[in-house]
Amino acid sequence: MSISKKSRTKIKNTGTFLVFAGPSLFFFVMTILVPLVYGVYLTFTDWNGISREKNIVGLENYIKAFGDVKFWQSLLLTIIFTGIAVLLVNYIAFHLARLVTKGVRFQNFYRASFFTPNLIGGVVLGYIWQFIFGRVLVAFGKSLDIGFLSKSWLSDTKLAMAALILVTVWQYSGYMMLIYIAGLMNVPKELLEAGKIDGCDEKACRKYIVMPMMISSFIICIFLTITRCFMTYDLNFSLTEGNPFGSTVMASMYVYRKAFSEKNYGLGQTEAILLFVVCAFVSLMQIYFTKKKEVQA
């Protein structure tokens, strides 16, 4: 008797699974997992990306990738970039979200404005910011005699990285702000009212009520910023193109060049997989540690 009941539950559960998760998993598997398997297979070949000929070379690409100093340098650069950018983006995004949910006048207009950076992409993004760094800030710096502004940031190795971080913060903070707004909206008003009655001031309310309720938003935003910063390609390409002297070539750009410009697809693909592994490790650690703080509603 119990067996048939068990199997009935099993059938029911399978049905539930297929209805609720079936459609998304089908598309997910077909678009990502299937090509991924093929993509991993290619890391074991010496394919140049073009030819009909591919030979299996075993682990050779992995050995080469581990010995490719420039790849690891670009990865280190990416990690530093990501670390700084993630902190700044989330700090600013959260506070923007707070400011525009307080009920200030025109707050809808503010929200929309902070979101506009996301509307500019590709070559135009690079062009506009090259102009700002190369000419607007320089003119400003020269007229006020500010040393670090009197030369273009893009022609100095360290400042060019700073420029990349700045534009990243500009672009993603408005985006993450959206997610934080949604999170703040999900904090039940009654809880805050109750907190106030219990004698919490604004700061205490934020610390004891809002922040714990916001954990899931933080997880999502930090996760998204980490992955996006790790994968930065478009901005890197359009703003600095890796210059000056190739000092701002980050990991994505490096593997892309390896695979396509240098026609070494097998190695480029292998390094991209390694990039994936490192990034996955970092972001999963983040989720693991923050999830611990999550509260159930």
Added chain:
Amino acid sequence: MRKKKTYGKSSFLLTVLLLVYIFPFFLVLINSFKSKRDVVKNPLSLIGEEGFCPENYLLALKRMDFWNVFLNSLLITVVSVLLIVLFSSMTAYLFARCKWKINKLFFSLMILSMVIPFQVLMIPIVSVYGSVLHVLNSRLTLICMHVGFGVSMGTFMFHGAIVSSIPLELEEAAKIDGASRMKIYRSVVLPLLKPTVVTLVIIDSLAIWNDYLLPSLVLVKKELYTLPIAAQSFHGDFSSDYGLMMAGMVMSVIPILILYFILQKHIIEGVVAGAVKG
């Protein structure tokens, strides 16, 4: 009194930030009305030396085959986003409430997949779907792929929202009333997810509307082009046609801005919904 003062300070801070944030967009806007030479020479001037150039817009319209391309983008974005929101909220609901092994497995895979550099999948996608299955060059294929790429983040976001802000008791109550899982999802869970739905709609619409890489891989025929691929025609080997490019960009982002303003209202309505549910 105190309240007023903080608002004043916030407003001031917000205004300064606002100027910083919209300055680049403002530059795009004014330069979209200039000839290429004026864009290069003096991007800051409101009107170029060679005069006000609204014909950039007409030229861009023609060069991009704008209306046709616009409809393609619209169709692809709307259908993809609807499917992503629907599929991923259902999946997230299942994953959040049923701790089965297979759910955990797929949830982890989905999270991991968001970290895959697109470059890893680029050539495999065209090889599998072009050389083997011959299904490239279709809007439907592109929509399916957008859904495939989008459900992970959708599931992830809905999962977070369900776990942290939908009280289990509400569902229990509905269950006792005899509602099926589907019914609970439709009448209890989905309405409470409204702020997240709206956020995801904005984020995904923006991503899909502006996506260049995936469509450029899938759509080869001109008549299927989306806006970002069509805008590619302004890029040159050494230099680009900036005035036209910016005009094209302004026209492309207007729909997203409109969408944003419409949906914004609903984010605020989310507050009310959230207040009622407690």
Added chain:
Amino acid sequence: MSKKAIALLMAGCMVGSMVAPAGTVMAQESDLSGTKITFLNTKTEIQDYLEDMGAAFKEETGIEVEFYTNTEENHITEKYAAGEPYTIMMMDYPDVADYQEYLYDLSGEKWIGDGGSQYGLTLDGKVYGFPFVIEAMGLIYNADAIEKITGETFNWEDYSNLEAFKGLLDKLVEGGMESPVALNQDDWSLASHVFGQAYCAREDGSEEASLAFVDGLKKGEEDLANDEDFNALMDLIDVYMEYNINKDDPLSATYDMNDEYLKEGTVAFWPNGSWATDVSELTDNVGIMPYPMDTKDEVNAHNLVSGATKMLAVDAAYSSEDEQKAALEFLNWLVYSDYGQKFMVNTCSLITAFSNNTQEPEAALSASVASFVKNGSSVYWYQAMPSDHNTVVGAILQKYISGDMDRDELISEVSDYWKNHE
């Protein structure tokens, strides 16, 4: 044969001769009519003209050509991975070799005899690339700007050695032009167009001399520090740097601003190439000259570095036989039809590789290049650099022009780069 058939035949001939304009040779197999082929164009600036030409071609032959434009590096790679390449692809010189196994052997085409064998791209004795355009790299000058200060007609031949050139620059500075040279900072421009001269302007400027030099670099046998031709170029680069309008911050230069400086006469010289056709937007008194440097055999005193840069290749792997035939017919039409000839030279201001084309380009810069090409005053253009040349050597050059590296360091780094590509 029935009368009806003869009448039909005659009518056919008449229609045929009416449609085909004078000078058209290709009015043959009409069975290709209705065939549709695709064409990848990477010269975005001529896209509109191409489309007009396609319409004219369709009217004559019934073959439809669809023109696509995309300048992304890996675009062709993706299309081959998808099994859907374009029928005709405009490729850069080094790309043709990468795709050789997929390409149609064009050696048997008629145009081979009219310049195709000289300028086309030959691999293993077979021609795979149709030379679409001849380009040149050198020093672009704005003669108006120079003449305004010197008061005399500018004749570049008077300044074809370093001393004379430097003298002129000083005179310009004295006359009020603060910095007469605009130097690019983009890695591709520095590596392949400025430093690229080092691989070309050697000894007699022949292909053999150039290939032998690069070969020597790869084997580590060239002593660059004591190489007269190499030092001649470096001396000139030093002069460019000294008179550079972007001297304060050489790496902040932008291509478009430099273009603007030359166009307006803010500077008189811009090291670049014949593709910068819009410099004649304000005055026709512009031109291109060889680098004014003191090479051993003075090869560049008279000869400009030029060669076919954009190749048209026909896909043989995925296109149907009809499509391939149509593509060949299109290439022929480009060379031999009236429309095709005028299109290349007059409409697009391109310099054609084909000797049967008697049109003269009107755009000033193109006319200037054409005068060299017509006289055979050319230095071989070495274009087969390794694919990472622009990024690696470009970075070295950026360090050099920003003063972070001296000539000895540059020599050692460049030598190391080439040794790694043995």
